[in-house]
Amino acid sequence: MEAQILSAQEIEQQLQSLNVAWSAIGNDYLVRVVPITSYAQAAQLVASLAQLAESHRESPKMTIDSEELSIELSDAQVSGITASEFTFAKAIDAIIQ
Secondary structure: OOOOOOOHHHHHHHHOOOOOOEEEEOOOEEEEEEEOOOHHHHHHHHHHHHHHHHHHOOOOEEEEOOOEEEEEEOEOOOOEOOHHHHHHHHHHHHHOO
16 A cells, blocks of 8 residues: 655644654655754764664755755655654654753
8 A cells, every 4th residue: 555645734733743853845845954963963863763764764955054954754655744754753752852
């Protein structure tokens, strides 16, 4: 059974259960930008998130810039946000306070 893309209303409702740093880009991506103090800190965080992603069977896009780590979540099979991305985002929130 293929996952279903959530509606804009469902996404807005689910965003309320996440850290306020999360936002949605349409029905396409959940995004969280995390401030970082060093590249080494970002690399350690990416490693932790990669292990978490493996256990959730997710493939987040993570980009390290000079002062931030950007995390994008989307279901590649349906090209959009599904309930799975919110489950994974909550797990990320447990790691990143």
